Amino acid sequence: MIQYIVFDFDGTLADTIDAIKEVVSSEMNDINEEDFEFLRSEGIKKLIKRKNIPLHKLPKMILHFTSRLNAKKDIPLYPEMIPILHKLSSYYRLGIVSSNSEENIRQCLEKHQVEHLFDFVYSQSSIFGKHLVLKSMFKKHKLNPAEIIYVGDEDRDIIACKKAKIRTIAVCWGFNSEKRLREVNPDYVATSPKEIMDMLDIS
Numbered sequence: 001m002i003q004y005i006v007f008d009f010d011g012t013l014a015d016t017i018d019a020i021k022e023v024v025s026s027e028m029n030d031i032n033e034e035d036f037e038f039l040r041s042e043g044i045k046k047l048i049k050r051k052n053i054p055l056h057k058l059p060k061m062i063l064h065f066t067s068r069l070n071a072k073k074d075i076p077l078y079p080e081m082i083p084i085l086h087k088l089s090s091y092y093r094l095g096i097v098s099s100n101s102e103e104n105i106r107q108c109l110e111k112h113q114v115e116h117l118f119d120f121v122y123s124q125s126s127i128f129g130k131h132l133v134l135k136s137m138f139k140k141h142k143l144n145p146a147e148i149i150y151v152g153d154e155d156r157d158i159i160a161c162k163k164a165k166i167r168t169i170a171v172c173w174g175f176n177s178e179k180r181l182r183e184v185n186p187d188y189v190a191t192s193p194k195e196i197m198d199m200l201d202i203s
């Protein structure tokens, strides 16, 4: 039985997309709206190829983008997610797992007065993959994978959850397109925050 709902932060709860666009546009010239849509459905590697950027520059670019993004304050929560979080918290325990800093995340939750709805914020990243982050989160917070459902916006989140044997809801308003998310077979796909409730049978 599901006891916990664990959310990814950026792109799932927080509307990081505009911040990403700003960082990417300032780092890569000649990037446009069409390129972003391409990025959401095809991924960073194909975008790099399309823009003729040498592949060896990719790891450094990603690190650079991530640190600039993490330095960004005042990222808002998706407004439609706020009532959903309130409702879900009366049925389930809620947590967050993210590579963003705990300080950024807590600041954002506090600003929207939803911090008390969450049991934990687990901030961690691993160059060896998010499934290892999930496993260390299970250990730290004494979680049983069978009792968790994960909500995230990226294909690599879904892949990591499969490795860590937890169920998934992929959300389509974040960093990856619905098409790309469906390719990795999440348990559920939500095209709007309300659909998360429908999937969990909460009205």
Ligand SMILES: [Mg+2]
Binding pocket: 008, 009, 010, 011, 012, 152, 153, 154, 174, 175
């Ligand atoms: Mg995300």
